[in-house]
Structure formats: structure tokens, C-alpha cells
Amino acid sequence: MNKNLKKSIEDDPCQRAWIEVSPSAIEGNTRAIGRLLTKGTSLMAVVKADGYGHGATTVARAALRGGARELGVATLKEGIELRKAGLEAPILLLGNLYDSDELEACLKWNLTVTLSSIKEAILCENLASGKGRNFQVQLKLDTGMARLGCDLEDTKDFVERIEQFRYVQLKGIYSHLALADAYPLAKATLITELQKNQFDSVMQTLSLPQDKLCLHLANSAGTLRSRSLHYDMVRVGLALYGYSPIDIDGNSLDLRPSLAVKARVTFLRDVPAGVGVSYGHTFVTSRPSRLAVVGIGYADGISRSLSGKIFGLFSGQLVPQVGSITMDQLVLDVTDHPDIEVGSVITMLGKDGEIFISPQQWSHLSGSIPWEVLCGFKHRLPRVVI
Ligand SMILES: *Cc1c(COP(=O)(O)O)cnc(C)c1O
Numbered sequence: 001m002n003k004n005l006k007k008s009i010e011d012d013p014c015q016r017a018w019i020e021v022s023p024s025a026i027e028g029n030t031r032a033i034g035r036l037l038t039k040g041t042s043l044m045a046v047v048k049a050d051g052y053g054h055g056a057t058t059v060a061r062a063a064l065r066g067g068a069r070e071l072g073v074a075t076l077k078e079g080i081e082l083r084k085a086g087l088e089a090p091i092l093l094l095g096n097l098y099d100s101d102e103l104e105a106c107l108k109w110n111l112t113v114t115l116s117s118i119k120e121a122i123l124c125e126n127l128a129s130g131k132g133r134n135f136q137v138q139l140k141l142d143t144g145m146a147r148l149g150c151d152l153e154d155t156k157d158f159v160e161r162i163e164q165f166r167y168v169q170l171k172g173i174y175s176h177l178a179l180a181d182a183y184p185l186a187k188a189t190l191i192t193e194l195q196k197n198q199f200d201s202v203m204q205t206l207s208l209p210q211d212k213l214c215l216h217l218a219n220s221a222g223t224l225r226s227r228s229l230h231y232d233m234v235r236v237g238l239a240l241y242g243y244s245p246i247d248i249d250g251n252s253l254d255l256r257p258s259l260a261v262k263a264r265v266t267f268l269r270d271v272p273a274g275v276g277v278s279y280g281h282t283f284v285t286s287r288p289s290r291l292a293v294v295g296i297g298y299a300d301g302i303s304r305s306l307s308g309k310i311f312g313l314f315s316g317q318l319v320p321q322v323g324s325i326t327m328d329q330l331v332l333d334v335t336d337h338p339d340i341e342v343g344s345v346i347t348m349l350g351k352d353g354e355i356f357i358s359p360q361q362w363s364h365l366s367g368s369i370p371w372e373v374l375c376g377f378k379h380r381l382p383r384v385v386i
Contacts, residue, residue, distance in 0.1 A: 030066025128167030260350025278323030316353020
């Protein structure tokens with residue numbers, strides 16, 4: 001009996017701090033985004049960085065249930081992890097592979113690779129011919145990001161050479177938007193249109209039966225911005241998780257945040273006025289106060305730059321965080337919240353009652369972006385699927 005009790009606390013993911021993930025929210029968001037698309041456009045769920053911190057396989061399954069047709073990852077390992085979990089949908093590696101062992105692994109695990117140069121295409125052809133198997137690839141174009149992608153003027157040559165290959169199969173051509181989520185809107189619109197025009201003009205120079213190729217350009221922001229950016233597929237990350245990267249009219253889309261970060265109060269102390277709290281004493285009590293120590297810190301993914309700027313949520317009320325956030329713990333001023341006890345669960349990010357604390361709020365305070373907040377949650381926080 002005692003032994004069982006001990007085991008359960010050891011295994012309890014909600015013992016100190018954890019992340020709750022709602023697959024039904026992700027499924028619903030996928031459907032909501034799907035409703036924006038015309039019939040010929042499919043949805044790729046971008047599940048890189050462990051599904052933006054939510055757990056890649058959980059997200060992938062939920063998104064596929066919600067109508068996503070393909071999955072996008074950044075790295076070889078991420079792709080293999082999904083295959084090992086039994087996912088059979090097409091998977092595109094968005095990063096660049098240059099090593100023939102890595103490319104061979106893609107062939108083995110049936111992962112589609114992104115190519116930016118003919119050099120890698122030749123490697124793929126040689127590997128595939130050695131195995132007598134087809135190798136699916138997509139070509140990336142640089143239309144104005146100066147990251148991955150082949151130069152526009154090399155595209156025609158690339159495609160014509162690939163057409164000569166026996167084993168390499170060109171499945172799609174895509175590019176990536178640099179400013180679709182940016183403000184001011186005028187500049188963002190201008191650059192996005194410029195990228196679209198570049199993409200269109202290159203496509204016109206190709207003498208391929210383009211209905212055989214999957215063309216795609218839009219991330220979440222591009223998807224929400226305009227149908228003219230949708231082409232044959234959209235690659236959606238952030239919106240899938242419930243956050244819009246742009247202000248869309250009246251949030252008509254009805255996205256639901258799919259993650260909450262929670263932690264327990266591990267200690268309470270009462271202190272007089274004039275007491276310095278945490279490293280550096282950046283906060284000094286101005287009245288007799290009750291302080292709650294919460295078992296979560298920057299080693300879990302709550303940036304130290306948020307110190308003294310954020311709130312926890314308890315019973316639908318905001319509770320101020322005070323002093324420096326430390327590696328494993330932070331302090332709340334709970335003087336006005338006498339019902340908070342040791343063991344109480346504090347919502348650090350997410351919804352409690354009517355109040356919602358979003359990754360956008362955090363990123364605004366820390367000079368970051370919501371993408372970084374989400375994938376900043378470390379694996380010390382167990383992911384609990386609800
Ligand atoms: C990460 C990524 C996306 C998804 O971006 P969101 O803004 O999160 O929708 C789409 N395409 C590529 C190439 C990416 O790397």
C-alpha cells in the first residue's frame with residue numbers, strides 16, 4: 001500500500017510543474033483553418049520543435065484527425081520520431097540536409113527532403129539508384145528570405161535537370177514568406193506581394209505540368225492573410241496551436257489555445273514590510289506580505305526577462321509575480337489571496353476563469369515572439385494530455 005503510494009507520487013507528472021495539452025483544441029483549430037481553404041488546397045501541420053513544445057506526436061495525430069494531410073518537421077530526428085510513432089502521412093523536412101548518411105535515412109524512413117541546390121539532388125539520385133527506390137523531394141526557392149532556397153534564376157535549370165533523373169521525384173516547389181506576420185502592415189503587404197510575384201513569375205518559366213506539382217508559400221500568417229497565397233497547400237504552425245500571428249478581423253476564426261503551463265505552490269512565508277525578495281532584491285515588500293514559492297523557473301522555460309512583469313492565475317484571479325525569476329522557482333505575492341495554500345495549482349500561462357494569459361503577452365513583455373515562448377518550454381515539464 002505504502003509502496004504503491006510512493007510509486008504514484010514518483011510518477012505523478014503534476015507533482016511540481018507541468019504543461020497541459022489539449023488535442024481536441026488542436027483538432028478544432030485545424031478544422032477552423034481548413035474552412036478558410038478552397039477545395040484544392042491542403043493543409044500541412046507544422047510540428048517541428050516537438051510540436052512547438054506541445055509534443056509532436058500528440059499534435060500530429062490531432063491535426064490529422066482535424067483534416068491536415070501532411071506534416072512538416074525541421075530535422076531528420078523529428079521525422080523519424082513521427083514514423084516510429086506509426087504516423088504514415090507524408091512528412092516534409094523543412095531544414096536542409098547535406099550529408100549522404102542523413103539523406104539515406106530519409107529514403108529509409110520515407111521522408112521528403114527539401115532541396116536548395118542541384119548538388120544535393122545528385123546525391124539523392126545516386127543514393128536512390130543504389131537502392132533502386134524512388135526518392136521524393138521538394139525544391140525550395142528563395143523569393144526574399146535569403147535563408148534556404150535556390151536562386152530564382154537557377155530554378156529553371158534545376159527543374160530541367162531533375163526531370164532527367166530516374167529516381168528523384170520532384171513532388172513540390174515552395175518558398176517561405178519573410179514578413180507575412182510583420183507590422184507595419186504596409187511594408188509587410190508590399191514585401192509579401194513581392195515574394196508572391198517572384199514565385200509566380202518563376203513558375204511561369206517552367207514548362208512542367210504544374211498540376212502534378214504541389215506549390216506552396218504560406219505559413220500561418222500568409223494563410224490567414226489572403227487566399228491568393230494559398231496555392232496547393234498551406235504550412236501552418238502557430239495558428240494550429242491556437243494563436244493568430246496577425247490581427248484578423250474580430251478573431252472570427254475562433255482559434256483555441258491548446259496549451260497551459262501550471263505549477264504548484266511549494267512553500268508559503270509571511271514577511272514584514274521592507275524585505276527584499278529573491279536574487280538582487282529587485283522587489284522589496286512595501287507592506288507585511290505573504291509570499292508563495294512556486295516550483296517553476298527559467299530552467300523550465302519561463303524567461304528570466306519576465307521577472308516582476310507577469311502574473312499567475314488562481315481561482316480566476318491575477319496574482320503578481322515578484323522579484324527575479326530563478327532557475328527552478330519563482331515567487332508570487334499572495335497577500336491578497338489568503339486561499340492560496342501549499343500545493344495550490346497556479347496557472348502561469350493559459351486560461352483560468354475569465355482570464356487568459358497568452359504567449360503573446362509574455363513575448364511582448366520579454367521582447368520575444370510567441371513562437372519562441374512556446375518552444376522554450378523545456379522537457380523538465382511533463383506534457384499532460386487532457
Ligand atoms: C516553421 C515554418 C512554418 C510554420 O510557420 P508558422 O508561422 O508557425 O505558421 C512554415 N514553413 C516553414 C518553411 C517553416 O519553417
